[in-house]
Amino acid sequence: MPTMSTSHSPPTSRITSLRSILHHDLPASLVVFLIAIPLSLGIAAASGAPLIAGLVAAVVGGVVAGALGGSPLQVSGPAAGLTVVVAGLVGQFGWAATAGITCAAGLVQILLGVTRIGRLALSLSPAVVHGMLAGIGVTIAVQQLHVVLGGQAQSSLIANLVALPGRLVAHHPHSVLVGVLTVALMLVWPRIPKVKVVPAPLVAVVVVTALAAVWMPEVTRVNLPDRPLQELILPAFPHGTPWAIAAAVLTVALVASVESLLSAVAVDKLHNGKRSNLDRELIGQGAANAISGALGGMPVTGVIVRSSTNVAAGAKSRASAILHGIWIAAFVLAAGAMLELIPMAALAGVLLVTGLRLVQLAHIRTLRRHDELLVYVVTAAGVAVLGLAEGVLIGLALALVRVLYRLSRATVTATEENGEWTVLIRGTLVFLGVSSLIRTLRSIPTGARVRVDLSVDHLDHAAYEAIDDWRRGHIDRGGSVELNRMAFRAALRSTPARRLLPWKPQVIAAPDQRASMLDGIRAFEESADQIRPMLAKLAADGQRPTQLFITCADSRIVPNMITTTGPGDQFCVRNVGNLVPPDGSGSNSVDAAIEYAVEVLGVRSIVVCGHSHCGAAAASLEANAPAGSGLQNWLRHLEPSVRRAVGMPDIVDPATGVKLSPADKLSVANVAVQLSNLRSFACVRKAEAEGRLELIGLWFDIGAAAARLVLEREPYLVRADEELATASRHSAS
Structure with missing residues (x-):
């Protein structure tokens, strides 16, 4: 007859909790x-x-x-x-x-x-x-x-x-x-x-x-x-x-x-x-x-x-x-x-x-x-x-006054050169600064050629109407107005036009991709004044990146956006599946990048960044790469990651508590495997042992626009702020 004694035992979770309290x-x-x-x-x-x-x-x-x-x-x-x-x-x-x-x-x-x-x-x-x-x-x-x-x-x-x-x-x-x-x-x-x-x-x-x-x-x-x-x-x-x-x-x-x-x-x-x-x-x-x-x-x-x-x-x-x-x-x-x-x-x-x-x-x-x-x-x-x-x-009153001052703080200047007027608008342009804006615009002679250079943090509807009404009136009176519509719309959406790249989502299957690209180049050049001195210095001094960033070729991954970095900060390697084949595997391009970054550039960290909805991970799980193709040959380097993922427990997103799909779980496991592969390079092992180099795993959830740190141990996926807090406590002790 089966014994019933186990039914009277405390649940395992309660025993674990009691032990944790005592310990x-x-x-x-x-x-x-x-x-x-x-x-x-x-x-x-x-x-x-x-x-x-x-x-x-x-x-x-x-x-x-x-x-x-x-x-x-x-x-x-x-x-x-x-x-x-x-x-x-x-x-x-x-x-x-x-x-x-x-x-x-x-x-x-x-x-x-x-x-x-x-x-x-x-x-x-x-x-x-x-x-x-x-x-x-x-x-x-x-x-x-x-x-x-x-x-x-x-x-x-x-x-x-x-x-x-x-x-x-x-x-x-x-x-x-x-x-x-x-x-x-x-x-x-x-x-x-x-x-x-x-x-x-x-x-x-x-x-x-x-x-x-x-x-x-x-x-x-x-x-x-x-x-x-x-x-x-x-x-x-x-x-x-x-x-x-x-x-x-x-x-x-x-x-x-x-x-x-x-x-x-x-x-x-x-x-x-x-x-x-x-x-x-x-x-x-x-x-x-x-x-x-x-x-x-x-x-x-x-x-x-x-x-x-x-x-x-x-x-x-x-x-x-x-x-x-x-x-x-x-x-x-x-x-x-x-x-x-x-x-x-x-x-x-x-x-x-x-x-x-x-x-x-x-x-x-x-x-x-x-x-x-x-x-x-x-x-x-x-x-x-x-x-x-x-x-x-x-203090609150002073803080409020300063906020109002900043909201009204816009610089509007109008200058003339060779018969063309240039209107420069900088700062934050809201209704509080509209009167000054209108005075400056009305000082421009009737019929003049005008170029409006708009670079503001925010443009409210009152300022938008003021500029647009003046533009229409100036054109009706025989003048011409050149206005960067992209920067205009970005400012109205509170998307600062002074960002490094005046980026906007591209239209899928646009009828003229060449024209779309050229429009993007033009928009970049119109806003490049702010970064030209920095790029000129980088050109003169040479590159000194602090980080080698290895990530997937997926078009949805933008390394500088994820890490809030700019030109000169990252030495980047992209390939299908963010793979680092072990040293001696014949992947000359990746090998050369790693050795150059560590031994010549002296980077202080190497980041391997995977991502959600990865096509390489899905193709490996479904084995649907064309037989004998270069893609199939390349994805063979993912096989150790597949074996690693099979032996791992379910991975849960630390912020949402949602279990990752098999493909996303594989992409997380793949990052951990590539970190191990990096240590097959003698230059990486030596730099890491001497404390000159840190290896970091990163996983980007595209849909949530959130980056997680990947660990080579459970729980495998953690929020960046949690791991940084842990690192701070360790360094403090």
Whole structure:
């Protein structure tokens, strides 16, 4: 009789999940728990909130947001980004009312998530968001500098700066020593290679607390209630005008939402797992804030410091965030007295460094390149001096003014030479610039020969009508107008005419292909002024490509378009099926290209690019190449790829989750085989071994216009951003 015992065994997937939690998430949760305690206490102290409120927020953020949120590896809790907001609310309404505001803000966040408009918060200008964080960071740093120096923080940045000289001459040597040691450890510890896996805030607080316990007994320390659960301050309805209360609720909800969503997006770039559901993340954050406020806790957001630590510690699921909240609750209830050994100056030192790190030089450099630095600086200064809401509104207003200015920024000039007028139109031409355009066009004499050179990012309908009306009128009065219709239509479609190639889809079976080609050449020459200096330099200096790009001869594959490269960047080899026959197979053309690229040009990478709907792959699977033909002889080099594909599991597109067709699976396997074939060349093996050359597999989905990286191992096909994030983590470690 068959046994039924197997029916009572746990499913394999559950066993695997449990093993993953024990092996990955449990250790990671302990690391995050250790870093969360000092940060939560420090943020509570900097906000003017009861210290226990910071720990409540850490527990609720970990358990509730971790369980209900849409970001599997994000860790939530009290955040430095809300410090200024909370401090202002405590000063205006008191702590009990601030907890009530937090609870209401959570309900607003849930509403944003349910209505699926939460992701609109990501439409904020990055310059405004980063400027907001920088302003908050500067405010926190100056505020906590007072605590490091043994005093109390003032209510505003200006007050803190005014009081700073007096604080510097005050005599609090023990507090200063604790703060300076904490800051030094925070800065130095991450630079020590073999020990940086232990979080710097934990090391700094533990070391300084131990030293203070022995040599500085009189230093001010953390003061927690003896009975934490009984002494929680429950929320109360705030007293004030309805507008003031509504503004406070919306400020907490929006700032917490933006910070959580930005953190979730940043965390997604650090791992290869499931991507965040931003609407669900808002619902989870809202539930956490509603519960945290109801328990007398601080506002909760997703926090990048704890989240990145969670990923680096090896977490694989949301279990790590949930467990870290449980550990904090257990520690506070069972060993809260140990927290009261921590000097307040140590927490201030941690927050001082954390605040300064909100001012990131990488963001400043990026915004400077994109001409957004002014918005960043104005927003940061407004937040630091006037307040968060005022600073953000000023930053948004400035960003909007700059957008309107750019929309109206078009250069229109008319010059005459040898009896012919040339009208140059550059920039972005919309209704705001039509009056200037019309004035310039009307300055051209009646009956003149005119050539209009149009090179704009965008042309709206008002500008289109203005040019077309003038053109018709000028022709009716005996003049002539030469206008590049292709550039005109491209600008109207917001397809920049100043691109390298004024490309347009060709009409299949056009009646005069020679004329069509000549039209294309003419269009290229009309827009070649912008690239002529670059090509002249390439002609004089010679080619120095950094990449050998081996791809299929398929007409739908455009290497420079896929990789956003230009002349001089790629040394390209194209053949049917993007094949690299092994060295010695007699494929002289491919052999010569590889050797020339590696040994003479010194390329730093070789890319083999396959693609979907590949005719070579389909012909190999169906064996329908004409017998004895050159095509059949060439496709014999695909046979190892066919054998490789047969032994591989199904391949799923990492973005859509759709299983690839047999032909597309073969084209992916073929890329992996060609990478192996490249290593049959001695010059490739030597350059790769010396670290001078990297081999890269690429697969282009024509229908989706999406490129994937091909790996020589499972899962074989990955999104480029995921693999780049993995490479960045490896290089950083």
